[in-house]
Amino acid sequence: KNEVEQSPQNLTAQEGEFITINCSYSVGISALHWLQQHPGGGIVSLFMLSSGKKKHGRLIATINIQEKHSSLHITASHPRDSAVYICADNGHNDMRFGAGTRLTVKP
């Protein structure tokens, strides 16, 4: 059974801080996703990774396949980054989700 674990569960930061959210999974995957869910419930796919590192604006995602670990970093955090960030592994045709990390960035 593939378990996807995220840490921390909750994170509060001051505007401008560097944020790191971690994700570990237990079996090999074809891809790992980072998703962002805003309070209204809508989900945005931030990254899909199968190796290395990806960057989009202030967001950086890394993955270490050997260690089965991925991190999402947010540089110069802003209150609009406040959301739930979800890590998900991509099996053959479905996805398994971590419990999510609730990020609150205070001005």
Place this chain on the structure above:
Amino acid sequence: SAVISQKPSRDICQRGTSLTIQCQVDSQVTMMFWYRQQPGQSLTLIATANQGSEATYESGFVIDKFPISRPNLTFSTLTVSNMSPEDSSIYLCSAASGTGDTQYFGPGTRLTVL
């Protein structure tokens, strides 16, 4: 990429009634999925919607409770039948093409059952 819309965006329903949620994709996709997110929980896959055949349900979900249709490559519906307050959740549709490496999510339908 694919843009996905869902209708309704939210609804409040009475116990014992049924609600059908529609999911429309702006391009043809290989796979469509339905997820549920109960309050305070992460997402759970309900089923894979198969075009022209019966949906493939995950453990704990059955067709009688969550009938799904997918008449073509861009549209699917999920019905939540004989609703109870425990069905209060956000229901999300997603779509993927090719190997399914990239999934696109709809905005979700927030359902409250009284």
